[in-house]
Amino acid sequence: MHTEKTITVTEPLLPDLEEFIPYLKKIWESKWITNNGQFHRQLEDALAEYLGIEYISVFTNGTLPLITALQALNITGEVITTPYSFVATTHALWWNGIKPVFVDIDPTTCNLDPDKIEAAITEKTTAIMPVHCYGMPCDTERIQAIADKYGLKVIYDAAHTFGVRINGESILKAGDMSTLSFHATKVFNTVEGGALVCHDAETKKQIDFLKNFGFNGETCVVAPGINSKMDEIRAAYGLLNLKQVDKAIEARHKAADYYRAALRGVNGVKVFEDVPGVRHNYSYFPILINAEEYGMTRDELYFKMRDDNVLGRRYFYPLISTFDTYKGLESSNPANLPVATRIADEVICLPMYYGLTEGDMERVLRCIVK
Numbered sequence: 001m002h003t004e005k006t007i008t009v010t011e012p013l014l015p016d017l018e019e020f021i022p023y024l025k026k027i028w029e030s031k032w033i034t035n036n037g038q039f040h041r042q043l044e045d046a047l048a049e050y051l052g053i054e055y056i057s058v059f060t061n062g063t064l065p066l067i068t069a070l071q072a073l074n075i076t077g078e079v080i081t082t083p084y085s086f087v088a089t090t091h092a093l094w095w096n097g098i099k100p101v102f103v104d105i106d107p108t109t110c111n112l113d114p115d116k117i118e119a120a121i122t123e124k125t126t127a128i129m130p131v132h133c134y135g136m137p138c139d140t141e142r143i144q145a146i147a148d149k150y151g152l153k154v155i156y157d158a159a160h161t162f163g164v165r166i167n168g169e170s171i172l173k174a175g176d177m178s179t180l181s182f183h184a185t186k187v188f189n190t191v192e193g194g195a196l197v198c199h200d201a202e203t204k205k206q207i208d209f210l211k212n213f214g215f216n217g218e219t220c221v222v223a224p225g226i227n228s229k230m231d232e233i234r235a236a237y238g239l240l241n242l243k244q245v246d247k248a249i250e251a252r253h254k255a256a257d258y259y260r261a262a263l264r265g266v267n268g269v270k271v272f273e274d275v276p277g278v279r280h281n282y283s284y285f286p287i288l289i290n291a292e293e294y295g296m297t298r299d300e301l302y303f304k305m306r307d308d309n310v311l312g313r314r315y316f317y318p319l320i321s322t323f324d325t326y327k328g329l330e331s332s333n334p335a336n337l338p339v340a341t342r343i344a345d346e347v348i349c350l351p352m353y354y355g356l357t358e359g360d361m362e363r364v365l366r367c368i369v370k
């Protein structure tokens with residue numbers, strides 16, 4: 001029987017409860033609890049300022065902004081995307097009747113490999129939907145150059161990328177649009193929540209119509225919209241969490257350094273290093289297990305950790321391309337995706353969150369370092 005507490009892959013960053021009560025009182029007094037209320041508006045302004053961008057629309061989760069971005073940009077036909085992500089990325093295409101075309105990933109970033117994108121473009125391709133996996137930046141310049149050459153839109157699934165900057169600039173400035181997730185398991189959370197980032201006022205207006213059934217005013221519906229508005233309680237919670245997100249990222253940075261110092265020399269274990277010029281957010285801490293060199297497979301280690309009550313997660317195994325809905329697609333053939341297939345078989349994300357102690361990390365490391 002276990003005597004030590006369970007260490008999960010993450011724990012949510014929670015606002016101070018006492019500080020939250022006055023916000024709830026304001027909501028109760030106003031009786032305005034959703035539909036573009038005061039805290040919803042304040043959260044959009046505060047996020048734009050924090051993230052260093054101009055136009056952001058908050059949503060009720062991180063999946064609906066993906067679906068909405070595809071609608072707002074009229075994307076049809078085929079879209080090039082990565083199989084190495086959470087399944088929501090590809091589901092968003094499917095829900096829009098778009099065919100996903102999977103392209104392999106670069107082993108240094110776990111993101112779409114720009115060298116392999118052009119070969120997958122056909123006359124039906126209308127967009128590229130990359131993911132900044134684990135918050136590691138895609139090669140945005142090369143992806144944009146390919147998009148420009150072929151007249152394609154680029155929508156980044158930036159669900160993992162809250163607060164990531166390259167040479168001081170928000171990564172959310174890349175592409176035509178970027179989406180964020182504010183799920184409980186993310187660096188910044190609003191319990192459930194998300195956002196869609198665009199680059200001009202007219203597009204934001206269109207997105208705001210789309211997230212409110214397409215309504216422009218009381219009686220006019222301008223487009224077949226959906227309901228994905230964030231309510232006032234979660235917007236207020238988000239305002240409070242935003243105040244402590246830098247502190248949380250700093251704590252994650254320290255934890256990442258601690259893990260890396262202990263794991264760098266371990267045979268068969270690969271850690272990912274920081275990229276110069278990038279402000280990382282340490283949203284996940286993936287390691288790769290080379291079974292031959294390490295002397296144990298990833299799954300053997302994963303279950304050994306579970307036996308010690310350390311719940312790492314195999315994000316992102318299995319690959320999206322192996323799920324029933326997608327496995328019949330030509331691009332899902334594992335021969336087309338050798339790097340993604342290998343990394344999905346080697347990855348474990350170690351526990352990583354604000355509040356993770358050195359004692360917790362020592363317990364994690366005891367499972368891995370022999």
Ligand code: T4K
Binds near residue numbers: 184185
């Ligand atoms: N695009 C990408 C690239 C994404 O990664 C995601 C979501 C999306 C799009 C879609 O965004 P959302 O629509 O979800 O906003 C989690 C999350 O549910 C999901 O948001 C996330 N990516 C995905 C990578 O992971 P699970 O099924 O692994 O979560 P779960 O419930 O097993 O939780 C993991 C651990 O977190 C638990 O063992 C303990 C801890 N936890 C979790 C929750 C929910 C808590 O301590 N408290 C909690 O309330 O999917």
